[in-house]
Amino acid sequence: MAGWVWFRCLFGPNLHRIHRPPDQNRPEGRAGRRGWTYQPKSLEKHTDSILGWASALWSLSYYSSPLILCYLYRKGYFCSTKLIPVSQYVGTVLVCLLGIACLRGLGRWRNPEYLQFITILEETRKNHNHSNKKKLACYDFDFSHWPADFNWKEVSSPKLSQGGVSLLKPEPRHRGSADSVLSSFRTLPCHILSDRSLIWEEDAVPRFEGQRNKLVACDGNEIDTMFVDRRRDGGERGKTLVICCEGNAGFYEVGCMNTPLDGGYSVLGWNHPGFAGSTGVPFPQNEANAMDVVIQFAVHKLGFQLPDIIVYAWSIGGFTASWAVMSYPEVRAVVLDASFDDLLPLALKVMPDSWSESQGQGRGGGGPLVTHTVRQYMNLNNAEQLCKYQGPVLLIRRTKDEIITTMGPEDIMSNRGNDLLLKLLQFRYPKVMTEEGVRAVRQWLGAASQLEEASVYSHYEVDDDWCTSVLQSYQTDRETFFPWSVGEDMTPEGRRQLALFLARKYMRNFDTTHCTPLPISEFQPPWRL
Incomplete structure (x- = not known):
């Protein structure tokens, strides 16, 4: 023995x-x-x-x-x-x-x-x-x-398609066949962060009774998760589960999970495939597979219903968050912090000019190698996925963001969060977001301070009560699935008012850089009509 x-x-x-x-x-x-x-x-x-x-x-x-x-x-x-x-x-x-x-x-x-x-x-x-x-x-x-x-x-078999689009499938094993051999070397960054992770666990596990779980996704990857249950003493917020999707090189130990945790919500964090205790490689398909098993776990093991779940993501985590709400439309809401519409413009920003499609196009001109690589292997099309979701959305834009801007943090109009907002509004309210509506929203997005934002808003004499009544009337009289045709009989002035009203409801500005932790005061459930 x-x-x-x-x-x-x-x-x-x-x-x-x-x-x-x-x-x-x-x-x-x-x-x-x-x-x-x-x-x-x-x-x-x-x-x-x-x-x-x-x-x-x-x-x-x-x-x-x-x-x-x-x-x-x-x-x-x-x-x-x-x-x-x-x-x-x-x-x-x-x-x-x-x-x-x-x-x-x-x-x-x-x-x-x-x-x-x-x-x-x-x-x-x-x-x-x-x-x-x-x-x-x-x-x-x-x-x-x-x-x-x-x-x-x-509980289920993988989601194979939705609207003809492949959603979930096992990653071919040969792409990760060396994973077990190389795991010790590839996880060196995780070991470097291990002290910080242990500090977090020393606090979260005893203080919040955090529950660590291992989930097995459909591709065989093991996903490292942490759950904090606030249903007993957290009031209404505790009954809501916030699933957190971390950014690039983010871990639930030191990432965005702390924001809703400070707010009294029940929280479920998870690490990307290949990060910390999670196995695999963080290709988009593996990320989607991981997100799927996290949601299934929340519903079938933790006992939350989809309408009780808010998906919250920071930065590149917007891909898995938008995938989640596209695939599970019953989810209550989604909050995207410092996220972007599409990875390709940001990838072209950092590539040499000589890689552009033709001489003189420069950055953003469409490098064939970069374009092919991104579209084939890292097609993080957040806006396309988000537009397939019908529920409430909140976008948080960092006004000094140095990561998701194509021209630097001093040019706020090059922030790809702007494009994410415009694409969402143009899909949901195409009759409002005509030329005059888009022009008004761009002017509001270009404001350098809260004072300038308020000035643009007052310049167009936006009447919040009128905008709310117009939208509520449309919602009552018609089928409410987006896109809506509200605004087709409006004057240009009315469309401008409604466009600015919607822009301010869908997006909040946070005057800081990309990596600053989001305080709980800035984390709010999205606007619901």
């Missing part, structure tokens, strides 16, 4: 932190402590350090192997007389590493904290019930060893 326990310790995961004691039989000296960082004994600490260096060197040699092989070939090492000693040396190193791993297993076996943890982990794998999951949640360890909490197969 002792040998079997040692064997489990040998192949067990690294233990990082104990959030709270799983029961009263905790090691002596830990009584009364809320949580603590796991302290390995001397034998485990030193052997783990050696294995960590060996893993890093292996990753480095793997990626530099073409150069190493070329060097060895030029030096004449590819012959039997030299290969045999090299193979013997490599074999000796592997045997030594195996011995070190065995010693690490012995060190873990002699540590009562690790022994208790590995026992709970094995019990949970055998019987994945609520009691065992609650005990396992007391520990923070390598997420790859966490048992799956939800699989997309449990």
